[in-house]
Every structure is written in structure tokens, then in C-alpha cells.
Amino acid sequence: MRPSQRKPDQLRPVRITRGFTRHAEGSVLVEFGETRVLCTASVEETVPGFLRGKGQGWLTAEYGMLPRATHTRSAREAAKGKQSGRTQEIQRLIGRSLRAVVDLTALGERQITIDCDVLQADGGTRTAAITGACVAVRDALDKLVADGKLAASPMTDFVAAVSVGIYKGTPVLDLDYDEDSDCDTDMNVVMTGAGGLIEVQGTAEGAAFSRTELNALLDLAEAGIGRLTELQQAALRG
Amino acid sequence: MRPSQRKPDQLRPVRITRGFTRHAEGSVLVEFGETRVLCTASVEETVPGFLRGKGQGWLTAEYGMLPRATHTRSAREAAKGKQSGRTQEIQRLIGRSLRAVVDLTALGERQITIDCDVLQADGGTRTAAITGACVAVRDALDKLVADGKLAASPMTDFVAAVSVGIYKGTPVLDLDYDEDSDCDTDMNVVMTGAGGLIEVQGTAEGAAFSRTELNALLDLAEAGIGRLTELQQAALRG
């Protein structure tokens, strides 16, 4: 039995609130249960040095966690003077995931910067971040189209992510903090709206896992991401 | 005429939402118009090295701004690897202001850390932060009392802050971004609920200012802080 009483294949309540802040071209508050991440997409009419004059754009992501987003306060990375390995790993993952569904050549010489800041953490912040960032980027690109700067959105598909894991022997979907702290295998899966895999990152926390377990986890993730994509589409219609 | 159509002595709509996030002992979202700051107060049962064994507690503050809280994206301080002079100045001010109304000896050997993170900026983030942090710290200290760790709250008074400035020749209260960018003199005032001054920081942005102008600004600030203290009290009752 899951601590949250959810069924093994049940997502937490997911909410996607667009326009959460006013300055960013795309601004989404995404909630996976008690996990809340503010995802903004900012457009700049410039590209980093290594791409200048190459006729294409760039998309990158940064990730942060407010010091008291967590159960006990963690040190502020700006005060420590560096980002942890975990932070860098997550922001690289978010960037790669979104680049998989944006045609950078069609974007032209401009840069989209995604900022994912965790206001409250209860497990699954990186998967919520990817799911929310997809909607924020969509909004930012649609604004470029609305402003006449692009003829069509360079976004080629949706992208969403979810965590899965083996909790007390059972494969379960969308781990919250209590499950995450106490599970054997933990996997983050990123997929497109069309059902293609973008990232699969599975880690044995204690015992190694088998191909059979891997497949059960991927089945759960696939179904969960399907529902997340529907929620993204609903949010964009709403 | 003010860009926002407000009267010279009129505050922006102020909202103080307690319990905005769930993990912190005190968690307040404070809004001064479009400026929104999340203020959390975290209690730790330890003190910094320089106070160990001295029989008193400590209160400190950190301040941050989400990269896209502003009109154009500003670089993430954690990524740059250091906090700007402005950030340090503000977090020192918040810490001093709150220490003025907390009896650190009565607090005992524990530390309160205030985190003020700006979700959206439209001028006056530091004064909103102080005003919100006061309520967050009250909640955190009341929790220590409720948990039986302290017999009475070590908070001795309220503290609130507001900005004032001379905009197009007229002294006005609670500057928003449009006014702030275009005013001659800018002053931040911090006062206790009892009406005592804690901090006065006035800066001539262009022309120098006179004692008469200084007095007019202080009159405005005094009245404004009086209203903010009422709003703090109402929020704590609510």
C-alpha cells in the first residue's frame, strides 16, 4: 500500500497554471501533488557565442530549489557560490528534453532560457519541471508567432516526464517524497507526445533490477506520460 | 499624476497570505501590488559558531530574485557563483530590521533563518520582504510556543517597511517600478509597530534633496507603515 493511498498506476493530482507570473514570455506553475515548480521561458534575441552566425537558435535550462522548499532548510546555492552536481544534472536533463521537441533552426538566432524553480518539494521535481516547462515554452513560442516574429511555432511535439520506481516490491508511478526515500529502483522517463522515448534514467538504489522490472516500470511510465500529455493539451486549450 | 493613478499617500493593494508553503515554520506570500515575495522563516536548533555557548539565539536573512521575476531575465546568482552587492545589502537590511524586534536572549540557542525570494518584481521588493518576513517570523515563533519549546514569543513588536520618493516633484508613497525608475530621491523606511524608526535609507538619484523634502517623505512613510502594521495584525488574526 502506498503511503498516499494511491493505486500503483495513479498519478498525483496534477495542476498546470499558465501565466503564473507576468514578465516571462511563458510562465507556468506546475503541481504534481505537493510538489510545486515555477517554470518560466524567456526569449532573448541573441545566441551564445558558440552558435553566433550559424543560423540557428538555442534552448537551455536552469534549475533551482528555494532553500525552504524542502523538509529541512538546505543552503542557498547562490550563497555557497556554486551549484551542486545534482542541480547541474537536472538542468542539463531539462534542457536536453526540451531541445528534443524544438526545431532550433526554425527558431532562428534567438535563445529560449527555461528557469525551473521549486517552490515546494515532495518528490519528482525534475519530472514536474519538464512537464511544466513544455507548456511554458509552447506559450513563449506561440507569442513569437503572435508577434509576427515567426511564421509557425518551431515546437515539433509535446514532451512530458514522470518518475517510476519499485516501492516495497511493487512498481509504482509518480513517486512522492515518502516513496522516493524508501524505494529500491528509481527511474525518470521522458517521452514525446507521440510516445517516443527521449530519456530513460534508471538507478538501482539498493539491489540491482532485472529486465522484467525495467519493462514493468516503462509500461507504467508510458501510461502516465500519456495522461500528462493530455493535461498539457487541456491546459493550453483552457 | 502617478502612472498607477494612485494618490500620493496611497499604498498599492497589499495581500499577506500565511501558510503559502508547507514545510517552513513560517511561510508568507506578501504582495505589494504586482510585487510578490515568498518569505519563509526556518527554525534550527543551533547557532552559528561565534554565538555558541553564549546563551542567546540568532536571526539572519537571505534574499534572492528568481531570474525572470524582472522585465528582462537577469542571470541566476547561483550560476554566476556569487551574490551581487545589491543582494547582500538587502539581506543585511532584512536581518537587521527583524533582529530589532526579536529578543535574541529570550529566543535561546536557536537560529531563525528568513528566506525572501522574489517571485515577481515591480519595485519595493525589499520593503515588501521585511513586511512579510515579520509575519513569517511571528508564525515561526508562535509555533515554538505552541510546541512548548518557549514559554512566550520573543517578538517584542511588529516591524514593517515601505519606500517613499520624490516623483516628478511630488513626494509619493510605495513606489512601483515605473516610479522607481524615474524618481529623484528614493528612501526606504523601516519602523516598529510602536512607531519607532529602525532604518532610514535615503538616496538622491539625481539632484540632492532638502531637509524639508526628507521630512515630507518621512511623514508619508510613517502613515504608510501604520497601515501596513494593521494589515499584518489582520493577517495574523485571519
Next chain:
Amino acid sequence: MRPSQRKPDQLRPVRITRGFTRHAEGSVLVEFGETRVLCTASVEETVPGFLRGKGQGWLTAEYGMLPRATHTRSAREAAKGKQSGRTQEIQRLIGRSLRAVVDLTALGERQITIDCDVLQADGGTRTAAITGACVAVRDALDKLVADGKLAASPMTDFVAAVSVGIYKGTPVLDLDYDEDSDCDTDMNVVMTGAGGLIEVQGTAEGAAFSRTELNALLDLAEAGIGRLTELQQAALRG
């Protein structure tokens, strides 16, 4: 056809040289074709602060690349003053992979630090590093047993790793630099000697990948890691 003329399921020539340097308790030069990584395991009779007095040991890993291990010189991280996100990601992966096969409680209050330094890079440095580090850690732990500090080695299994990817439409094993720069999907797989999965990290570089492709890649990896484990055992006998 692979640039190296290898068959899709063919590893590069692998060499594992023990005792490559003299000071470290375990010191292994591992070569996957032209990729050469020096892996040392150092034993210290202390544990990091967060584990002190907990009756268990720790194992951690650091990774570096000599500036001219690569085709063009890359900046020295010590001179830049920070490790890249890629470096941190890799050293976290190496640490997790080795911890999966070491019983930290049986290790006692001591720390094993693995250093993987790439002398020459031609793709697959992280998988070579894990494969070599396993042998270096074995040697270091056997030395503790030989020195009478431990009754038995706390190592519970072998661990090895290999990369797989889809190169020009075909799933192939053990990518070299030419393939790595030009493949659609790239996956690193870490497995125990007993065939359990420790880490699966698959990334779509261009197009998304399907469950069928994922399975083909895992089949290749499983076979490749089996052969690597045999080579590790041979090296330890040799």
C-alpha cells in the same frame, strides 16, 4: 558499416593493467581501444562528517580529463576553478555504480576514494572508468584483507559498464568517438557480474527512440558487459 570496421556487437580491444602506479592501494589503467583511463582506489581510515560514528564506511569517486586527452585542448578545470556539469554527472555515476557492489557496513569506518583520470579519450570514458575502477577497488579491498584490517572483502559482486547506441540505424556496442559524435541514441548501461542492472541512462540525441530499440540496445549491452566481467576476472587472476 562502423568506422572502425567492428561488427555491431563487437567490443573494442580491452586491456586492464593492474599496478599501473605505485602509491595507490589499487591502480588500474583501463583501455577500451584508444580510450585510456587511469583508475586509482585510495583507502583512508576516516569517513566524511555526515557518517562519523555511524559504524559504516563510504565510497566516492572523482573524474577528470587531462586537457589534451581530447582532439583539441579543453580548458583545465583546476584553472577554470570549477568542475563542469558533465564531470560532476560522471563522477556521481561512478560512485553510485561502485557503491552498488560494496557492503559499506562491512567496510567499517573507512573511505575508498576512486580517481578516474582520462589520459586519452576516444569515446566511452565513463564506462571504461567504471569497468577499471571495479578492479582497482577490488585490489584495494583485497589489500585491506591481506593487511589484516578486514576479515573478508566487502565487495559483493563485479560491476562493469558499456555504451551502446543507434548508429546510422543499427544498434551497436561500445561506441568510439566517431560513432558517438554521429549517433541518434546513446545509452550507458551498468550491470553487476550476476547480470543485474545498476544504471540505465539512455538519451535521444536526435529522434526519439522506441521500446523495441531500447530492448535491442539492452541486449547488446548485456552481452558486452558479460564479456567485460570475464576480462575483469582474468585481470585479477593474471
Next chain:
Amino acid sequence: MRPSQRKPDQLRPVRITRGFTRHAEGSVLVEFGETRVLCTASVEETVPGFLRGKGQGWLTAEYGMLPRATHTRSAREAAKGKQSGRTQEIQRLIGRSLRAVVDLTALGERQITIDCDVLQADGGTRTAAITGACVAVRDALDKLVADGKLAASPMTDFVAAVSVGIYKGTPVLDLDYDEDSDCDTDMNVVMTGAGGLIEVQGTAEGAAFSRTELNALLDLAEAGIGRLTELQQAALRG
């Protein structure tokens, strides 16, 4: 009674020595009693990036304290690898104060950098720094005129600063270290030669202060700055 036997409205002996070092375009040793600060003004024929091509100049300030300027040695900021919040606050204040009396457009595309380094500290280092820097900047600008690079000095007025505070219940002028460590309210005031206010920074160290006390302190500061301006003028004539 003040520890130094001074009357409440009495400055410490002030000395302003021009040409203290030889390389800088302006170089002034300023002494407020035992507080000694070396202020240099350096002219560079360039502006920072954000001003390039805008047809105006820039003036900025840096502040430092020699490690043993103080009663006990404090760590060298260059060795710690960062400037403290206090240092940054002070150097921002010095820069703003001097920019208030320099016409940056008349300066043309060049930069004045002020360096204020405290050789010996006994309270009031930032106010001494501003007072000395004014003379150093005057000298540097006069040199630009003498060299034919400017037709007239872009300096529009004098600027000087002094601290005031409430020491054992009495408002006093120009606090030394003994008073500063033991006073209730501490205020730094910066004014032009014409008597306009540039900065007012008052802080309650213990109890809050009243409008009446604030006014008494400003009266003291106004008189003190008047005398400092005379001393600056005398030094420039001398």
C-alpha cells in the same frame, strides 16, 4: 562625556594630504583622528561595456581594509576569495556619493576609479573615504583639464560625509571606534557643499529612534559637513 573628551558637536582632528602617492592622477591620505584612509582616483580612457558608445563617462569606487588596520587582524578578502557584504555596501555608497557631484556626460567616454584603502581604522572609515575621495577626484579631473583633455572640470560641487549617533543618550558628531561600538543609533550622512542631502543612512542598533532624535542628528551632521567642506577647500588651495 565622550571617551575622547570631545564636545558632542566636535569633529576629530581632520587632515587631508594631497599627492600621498605618486602614480595616481589623484591621491589623498585622509585622517579623521586615528582613522586613516588612502584615496586614489585613477583615470582610464575607456568605459565599461554597458556604457560604450553612449557618449558619457563613468565613476566607480572600490574599498578595502588592510588586514591589520583593525584592533585584531581580520582575514584578507583577496585570500578569502570574496568581498564581504559590508565592503560591497561601502563601495557602492562611495560610488553613488561621488557620482552625485560629477557630470558624467561632461566627463566624456572615460572612467574614474576611486580606491579607498583603510590603513588604520578607528571608526568612520566610510565617511572619511568619501571626504578624501572628493579631493582625489577633484585633483584627477583638474589634471584632465591641465592636460587639455577637458575644457572644464565636470565636478559640479563638493561632497563630504560624516557619521553621527546617539551615544549614551546624547547625539554626537563623528563617532570613533569606542563610541561606535557602544551607541544606540548610528547614522551616516552625505551632503554636497551647497548643503543638499545625498545619502542618509540611519540604523537603530538597539532601541528604535524617534523623528526628534533623527532631526538632532541631522543638525549635527549638517554643521559637521560644513566644516569638512571648508577643510577640503583649504586642502585644495594649500
Next chain:
Amino acid sequence: MRPSQRKPDQLRPVRITRGFTRHAEGSVLVEFGETRVLCTASVEETVPGFLRGKGQGWLTAEYGMLPRATHTRSAREAAKGKQSGRTQEIQRLIGRSLRAVVDLTALGERQITIDCDVLQADGGTRTAAITGACVAVRDALDKLVADGKLAASPMTDFVAAVSVGIYKGTPVLDLDYDEDSDCDTDMNVVMTGAGGLIEVQGTAEGAAFSRTELNALLDLAEAGIGRLTELQQAALRG
């Protein structure tokens, strides 16, 4: 008697292996007994900013020590975020030594970067590094000639280095770690193939040393460097 049984004027066995790694234009493994340093010379068709457009090239050096090159593991400089004073001192010495025998104007607007990375340390790493770097730079410059980018090598002479010291009262050549840890005076000498002095760095570790002792040490160094130059020439022929 020396711990290694060597005669006072006897070098350790020296080996110079060219082409040790494949990507660098010059790549040499130099061994002075158990001290092993990998020296690479990288050519870049650019110069640092301060030399742009000046019609000359540049040569610079970086030095590092693998964490477990030493008896006990030392912290990784990239992880600590800065290079030690010792590291910087050594890399500045290597750079100066090599610049003494390269005609930077004849090199043209390109930069040679030498990387000296110590794989195993047993005393004398900096002198081995200079000796090996000379061969690596020769190879890199010869490659520029072979590729038709230069008409003749801009190298004007050989350069080699050795340490000497007073060990238990006797001047000895080429100190190993055991001697280095226990000697009174330690000196590093760098000379050209023609016998000119480039650097002399002598340090009293305990008692001061006399002019007579200095001369005895220089005699030893001169003879030793003569033999090292022959070994460099042999390696280049080989």
C-alpha cells in the same frame, strides 16, 4: 649514503617516451626514476588578447598532479576550485623556462600550451616536467614545419632542469622524495643545451647555505643537465 644507493653525482634512470598519447602535437612521458610526468604540447592558431595583432606568438604552461600521484591522496584542485600557490609557482617556472628557448616572433601568431601532469611523484616533478616539455615542444614545432606552416623551427636551443641539494651534509644530484623530505638546502636549476643558466632557485630548508655550497650544487647541476640534454637529443633521434 643516499637512500637509493646512488653516487652523489648520479641521476636516476631517465626515460623519455615520445608519442605517449595521440592527440597532442607533442606528447612525451618523462620518467626520472619513479617520477613520471606526461608532458603535452598543444598548438592553437590564436594568441591571448594582450598579444593580438602584435605579430608574435605565445607559449604558456599548466601543471597538475593526479590526486593519487603521491604517497597519500591529495585533494583534487578542480574539486577545491583553485590551484595551490605551489602549482602556480611551478607552472610559471615551466613557462618561463621554455619561452627562453623559443623565438616567439618566429612562431607567428599562434600559441603553444604545455600541460605537465604528474602521474606518479617521487621528487623532482618540476625538473622532470621541464625536461620532458622541451621534447614535446620540439615535436610540436617540428610538426608545424612538416605541415608547411613554418619554414624553420623557432626553437633556439634545448632546455633541461634538475634538482640538487645538500643531503646529510653532502651535495647530491637529482633528489628523490626521501632525500627531498630530509635535506637542508634544495635548489632547482634550469639550463640551456649551450650551458647558459635560465633559472636558479635555491632555498635553505633548515640552516642557511654558503657561497661555497652554492657553487658545489651548481657544479653538480651543470654536469647533470649536460647528461639530460644528451638524453633529450637521443630521444629525438630515436
Next chain:
Amino acid sequence: MRPSQRKPDQLRPVRITRGFTRHAEGSVLVEFGETRVLCTASVEETVPGFLRGKGQGWLTAEYGMLPRATHTRSAREAAKGKQSGRTQEIQRLIGRSLRAVVDLTALGERQITIDCDVLQADGGTRTAAITGACVAVRDALDKLVADGKLAASPMTDFVAAVSVGIYKGTPVLDLDYDEDSDCDTDMNVVMTGAGGLIEVQGTAEGAAFSRTELNALLDLAEAGIGRLTELQQAALRG
């Protein structure tokens, strides 16, 4: 002919002013012509971690240059966030030189920190710093004796330093900036009052130098340091 009209073996006018600042246990302004360095010696009743409980003291040195001590302004190291290789090299040299004449065991478990800050630079700042620091350390140690904390000063001798070089073919003593910028060989020599060598650091700036030239330089240095030791003694008597 030297730019300063000095004879080859002539020092610049040297002045040693004790008690230049008031807080440090030893405080000396040393002037070698236009080079002016403030040297303070601070006593702390503690030792660094690696010496705790070993029954001996420590002496260390730090060096800095005010940004406008030089002809053109150089960046402040505290603002850049790190000390240059040159700074570290110099402060290591100063520390080693002074440790050579202080009996650290007789000092007991306390630390002397020397701070050498260059107020004005005209060549030879490191040799002036060593010469001045010797007097500051003497004063600080004598104060420990006067305060009854030590029975006798742990200083075993004087130490002084001077630069020598080959300027336009002639060996000269005590190079100023003009000579230093334009000389072929540059050497810093540190000696005890008894005439023993502590450090010899000679560098060929252009052409290599011979043993004969080295000897001529050492002769000059020996005579110069003899005179500096007399000046140190006179200052201590004065």
C-alpha cells in the same frame, strides 16, 4: 649609466619607520626609494589546524598591492576573487624567509602573521617587504617578551633581501622599475645577518646568464644586504 644615476653597487635611499600604524604588534613602513611597503606583524594565540598540539608556533605571510600602487591601475584581487600566481609566489617567499630566522618551537603555540601591503611600487617590492617584515617581526616578538609571555625572543638572526640584475651588460644592485623592465637577468637574494644564504632566485629574462655573471650578482647582493642589516639594526635602536 643607471637611469637613477646611481653607481652599480649603490642602494636606493632606504627608510625604515617603526610604529607606522598603531594596532599591530609590529608595524613598519619600509621605503626603498619610491617603493613603499607597509609591513605588519600580528600575533595570535592559536596555531593552524595542522600544528595543533605539536608544541610549536607558526609564521606565515600575506602580500598585496594596492590597485593604484602601480603606474597604471591593476585590478583589485579581492574583487577578482583570487590572488594571482605572482602574489602567491611572493607571499610564500616572505614566509619562508622569515621562518628561517625564527625558532618556531621557542615561539610556542602562537602564530605570527605578516602582512606586506605595497602602497607605492617602483621595483623591488618583495625584497623591501622581507627587509621591513624582519623589523616588524622583531618588534612583535620583543613585545611578547615585554609582556612576559616569552622569556626571550625566538628570533635567531636578522634577514634582509635585495634584488640584483644585469642592466645593459652591467651587474647592478637594487633595481628600480625602469631597470627592472629592461634588464637581462633578475635575481632576488635573501640572506641572514650572519651572511648565510636563505634564498637565491635568478631568472634569465632574455639571454641566459653565466656562472661568472651569477657570481658578480651575488657579490653585489652580499654587500647590499650587509648594509640593509645595518639599517635594520639602526632602526631598532632608534
